[in-house]
Amino acid sequence: xxxxxxxxxxxxxxxxxxxxxxxxxxxxxxxxxxxxxxxxxxxxxxxxxxxxxxxxxxxxxxxxxxxxxxxxxxxxxxxxxxxxxxxxxxxxxxxxxxxxxxxxxxxxxxxxxxxxxxxxxxxxxxxxxxxxxxxxxxxxxxxxxxxxxxxxxxxxxxxxxxxxxxxxxxxxxxxxxxxxxxxxxxxxxxxxxxxxxxxxxxxxxxxxxxxxxxxxxxxxxxxxxxxxxxxxxxxxxxxxxxxxxxxxxxxxxxxxxxxxxxxxxxxxxxxxxxxxxxxxxxxxxxxxxxxxxxxxxxxxxxxxxxxxxxxxxxxxxxxxxxxxxxxxxxxxxxxxxxxx
Amino acid sequence: xxxxxxxxxxxxxxxxxxxxxxxxxxxxxxxxxxxxxxxxxxxxxxxxxxxxxxxxxxxxxxxxxxxxxxxxxxxxxxxxxxxxxxxxxxxxxxxxxxxxxxxxxxxxxxxxxxxxxxxxxxxxxxxxxxxxxxxxxxxxxxxxxxxxxxxxxxxxxxxxxxxxxxxxxxxxxxxxxxxxxxxxxxxxxxxxxxxxxxxxxxxxxxxxxxxxxxxxxxxxxxxxxxxxxxxxxxxxxxxxxxxxxxxxxxxxxxxxxxxxxxxxxxxxxxxxxxxxxxxxxxxxxxxxxxxxxxxxxxxxxxxxxxxxxxxxxxxxxxxxxxxxxxxxxxx
Numbered sequence: 275x276x277x278x279x280x281x282x283x284x285x286x287x288x289x290x291x292x293x294x295x296x297x298x299x300x301x302x303x304x305x306x307x308x309x310x311x312x313x314x315x316x317x318x319x320x321x322x323x324x325x326x327x328x329x330x331x332x333x334x335x336x337x338x339x340x341x342x343x344x345x346x347x348x349x350x351x352x353x354x355x356x357x358x359x360x361x362x363x364x365x366x367x368x369x370x371x372x373x374x375x376x377x378x379x380x381x382x383x384x385x386x387x388x389x390x391x392x393x394x395x396x397x398x399x400x401x402x403x404x405x406x407x408x409x410x411x412x413x414x415x416x417x418x419x420x421x422x423x424x425x426x427x428x429x430x431x432x433x434x435x436x437x438x439x440x441x442x443x444x445x446x447x448x449x450x451x452x453x454x455x456x457x458x459x460x461x462x463x464x465x466x467x468x469x470x471x472x473x474x475x476x477x478x479x480x481x482x483x484x485x486x487x488x489x490x491x492x493x494x495x496x497x498x499x500x501x502x503x504x505x506x507x508x509x510x511x512x513x514x515x516x517x518x519x520x521x522x523x524x525x526x527x528x529x530x531x532x533x534x535x536x537x538x539x540x541x542x543x544x545x546x547x548x549x550x551x552x553x554x555x556x557x558x559x560x561x562x563x564x565x566x567x568x569x570x571x572x573x574x575x576x577x578x579x580x581x582x583x584x585x586x587x588x589x590x591x592x593x594x595x596x597x598x599x600x601x602x603x604x605x606x607x608x609x610x611x612x613x614x
Numbered sequence: 615x616x617x618x619x620x621x622x623x624x625x626x627x628x629x630x631x632x633x634x635x636x637x638x639x640x641x642x643x644x645x646x647x648x649x650x651x652x653x654x655x656x657x658x659x660x661x662x663x664x665x666x667x668x669x670x671x672x673x674x675x676x677x678x679x680x681x682x683x684x685x686x687x688x689x690x691x692x693x694x695x696x697x698x699x700x701x702x703x704x705x706x707x708x709x710x711x712x713x714x715x716x717x718x719x720x721x722x723x724x725x726x727x728x729x730x731x732x733x734x735x736x737x738x739x740x741x742x743x744x745x746x747x748x749x750x751x752x753x754x755x756x757x758x759x760x761x762x763x764x765x766x767x768x769x770x771x772x773x774x775x776x777x778x779x780x781x782x783x784x785x786x787x788x789x790x791x792x793x794x795x796x797x798x799x800x801x802x803x804x805x806x807x808x809x810x811x812x813x814x815x816x817x818x819x820x821x822x823x824x825x826x827x828x829x830x831x832x833x834x835x836x837x838x839x840x841x842x843x844x845x846x847x848x849x850x851x852x853x854x855x856x857x858x859x860x861x862x863x864x865x866x867x868x869x870x871x872x873x874x875x876x877x878x879x880x881x882x883x884x885x886x887x888x889x890x891x892x893x894x895x896x897x898x899x900x901x902x903x904x905x906x907x908x909x910x911x912x913x914x915x916x917x918x919x920x921x922x923x924x925x926x927x928x929x930x931x932x933x934x935x936x937x938x939x940x941x942x943x944x945x
Contacts, residue, residue: 316809414896430898460668460836462895465880469894487810490839490882494892513886531814533843535866535881536888541821542814542843548779549809614863 277344278449278481279305279328284341286320286327293553297323297336299505302579303587305449305483310475312496312513313485318549319502321485325368325451330358345449364394367447371454373434377426377441384410384422387441394445406444412477413440413470432463436470443474449481456491468495489532493517501525504550504560507579511586519601521588524561526600530607537614539607559589567596621798621830622657622680627689629672629679633903645903649675651854652689657798662824662831664845664862666838666877668899672854673834677800681719682710693717693798715745718791722803724783728775734761734786735771741793756793763826764789764819781812788819792827802834817844838881842866847935850874853910854902860936870932870943873911909941917942 282302288295298320305311313321326332328343328350343350345366350358370376378386387409388402397405403422410418413436426434435455442450452471456464468491475482484495492499492513499516501508501524508522520526530543547564550556556563562572571591579587582594590596629650634641650672657663665673679686682702691698693713701709721727728737739757742748748756758768764785775783784804791799801820805813821844824831835841841848841862848865850858850873858871869875879893895914900906906913912922921941929937 316811432898461838461877461880462668464882465892465894466896468882469892488882489884493884493886493888494882517884517886528811529884532810532884533814533817533837533839534884535839535842535878536883536885538843538862542818544814544818545811546815548781548812 276307277304278307280342280344281305281324281328282342282344284324284327284343285339286323286332286336287339288336290335290553295552296555297505297552298327299555300341300576300578301502301505301507303500303507303510305481306498307481309497310482310484310495312492312499313483313502314487314489314492314499315502316487316549318504318552320505321487321502322371322453323505324502325453325483325485328451329362329366329368330355331362331368360394363390363442363445363447365448366451367442367445367449368451368453369439369442369455371457373438374426374431376438377434379426382423382425383429383437384424387437387444390441390444409440409444410437412474413437414466415440432459432466435459435463435467439467439471439474443478443480446478447480449483451483451485453485454487455484456488457486471495489517489529501528504555505552506560506576507587507589508561509586509588509590510579511583511588515583515586519583520604521582521586521593521597521600522561522590523565523567523596523600526604527564527566529604534611537611540610543603543607559591567592567599619659620656621659621694622832623690623692624656624676624680625654625690625692627653627676627679627691628687629675629684630687647902648854648905649902650679651905653851653854653856655849655856655859657830657832658847659797659830660824660828661846662833662844664841664848665832665834665851666836666841666848667851668836670853670899670902671851672902673836673851674802676851677719677802677832677834681717681800682713683719711745715747715794716796717798717800718794718796720784720787720791720799720801720804723807724775724780724787725807727787728783730775733772733774734766737775737786738771738789738793741790745794747794760789760793763792763823765815779812780808781815784808784816785819788816788823792823795827796829798830798832800832800834803836804833805840806835806837813840820844838866838877850877853900853905855910856939857911858936858938858940860932860938861934864933864936868933868936868945870930870936870938870945871911871940872915872917872944874938875944876914876916909939917944 283300284298285300286298288297315321327338384406387406391402391405407418415421456467496513499513500510503524508524527545531545545564558573558575559577562568577589577591579589582588627650631647631649632643633645635644667673678684680691686699701713735757738760766785805816833845845862848862849856852873858874876893876895897914900913908923908925909927912918927939927941929939931937
């Protein structure tokens with residue numbers, strides 16, 4: 275299948291007073307056309323920075339130091355600010371994690387969306403307003419015409435999140451990065467937003483990249499997934515393979531350490547330690563200090579993700595040796611759950 | 615209910631907040647928030663009871679009212695048969711101290727619930743010093759024991775909260791709660807603000823401590839997966855009221871209330887083979903100032919009928935220990 279975007283060896287560092295934070299340290303993966311792609315990882319794994327880097331909006335003191343982002347045959351990282359401004363919103367859009375801070379409190383919600391449309395399309399104010407009302411109705415805002423003139427604080431959290439999504443879709447982008455669109459929401463509101471995103475995807479035909487730490491959201495929404503840890507890719511594969519046969523100890527640990535609504539696991543397996551400090555990241559594989567399978571070889575070289583099965587890339591150098599044990603552990607946890 | 619040992623009996627608990635609007639002179643009462651409205655449940659000794667529901671449904675307010683952190687508007691709370699609300703209202707300092715030692719609260723956010731200017735040793739020791747439960751010369755041993763129990767090292771005692779990660783801070787919060795040998799712990803979203811790989815550590819720690827010290831937990835959360843993992847029984851709340859209560863497996867698999875069904879079917883399941891029909895509740899949670907008549911859920915319920923808006927449903931008894939308040943249950 276054709277790739278809509280190819281990310282190669284992307285490195286984004288933050289030059290802080292305490293030292294250089296290697297937020298992204300050479301990540302590569304492709305986003306296929308018409309395939310909802312998931313980016314999963316814990317906080318600090320580089321999910322959001324990936325999206326910000328692609329869009330060229332990495333905040334100070336961050337800088338993209340290396341890599342290529344190929345979109346429509348061109349490297350986005352070589353484009354000027356002006357060219358990127360044209361692309362952003364129009365071709366590539368992002369909806370931010372926290373709608374209560376990403377919507378401007380002193381402008382009406384309607385005008386904030388109209389601004390995006392007027393920026394990218396040659397329309398009058400009145401036409402823009404009509405387009406906004408249409409999109410507000412698409413995200414199921416009741417009384418859209420009247421709500422157009424209201425301010426963000428007059429909306430509930432769920433509505434605000436829907437408006438933030440509406441804004442990022444208003445110029446009909448080809449690809450949308452949705453950064454933790456449901457993280458701060460209650461489950462019932464989360465279901466609303468997820469449903470809506472699928473609806474809109476069908477309606478507008480855009481490609482979706484879901485950024486989340488929730489394996490449940492990945493399982494429900496995505497076809498392909500990239501697992502990130504501490505600024506590196508652990509594995510990229512189809513969602514089915516990642517859930518049934520993960521090829522990286524971190525993914526396996528993540529799957530068995532998170533409680534599930536499907537049943538009780540006798541004892542949650544624990545990933546010891548904490549997320550590493552990215553100013554002084556561990557040598558070799560970033561996960562080795564917390565990995566149950568780590569050997570000396572893991573400390574030496576920083577492994578890149580390579581294809582270990584068809585369509586399945588993994589960055590674990592010992593995957594062939596440990597694969598059986600990895601799958602056995604996952605199977606055991608799943609059986610406990612099923613027998614609960 | 616059964617003749618298991620009931621440690622806490624909450625009966626018809628109410629907590630209302632008055633809403634006032636400022637006038638030119640003074641202020642005027644304009645409404646009442648029905649935060650906790652006639653809530654009843656029992657907690658058995660040594661069990662973990664889950665309290666679930668969406669934000670704003672009154673989970674935390676229920677806990678705070680039981681603990682006397684905010685005065686109740688009505689109802690009765692019996693702790694080992696003792697009238698707790700009367701103690702909070704007019705008990706002597708000694709009486710209040712007695713119950714404050716028995717019941718502790720673990721807060722949601724370890725970034726705001728630890729005083730940034732106190733070293734860990736003071737944070738953890740304060741409890742047993744105030745309650746004066748050990749000799750001065752044993753305090754240091756006691757502190758190190760507590761730190762060890764929650765998986766921290768003695769050298770952590772001299773450090774300040776900002777020097778710890780989120781998981782470690784939550785361990786400090788738990789050590790502080792344990793410092794006075796409580797019997798009963800309210801854990802208010804103890805893992806919500808932690809990273810996913812750290813949550814398992816804290817949940818396992820809570821389970822271990824419960825076994826070791828025969829603690830009773832009320833676990834407040836909207837994260838249903840963790841509720842399934844650690845709770846024995848679950849209370850589901852909606853807009854200040856209990857709608858369903860029962861053993862954890864029953865609530866997750868044989869729910870009868872349509873709100874519980876909506877909650878259960880809204881959760882994204884981490885299994886790509888189980889694509890299920892998501893039940894989406896459109897509309898917003900109604901305001902607790904003017905809650906809907908009859909069954910409070912009727913405005914969003916997919917199975918609503920005329921009766922639901924008119925009459926408040928009584929609790930129906932299902933299987934063992936399972937109660938639900940719905941006129942037209944799921945099955």
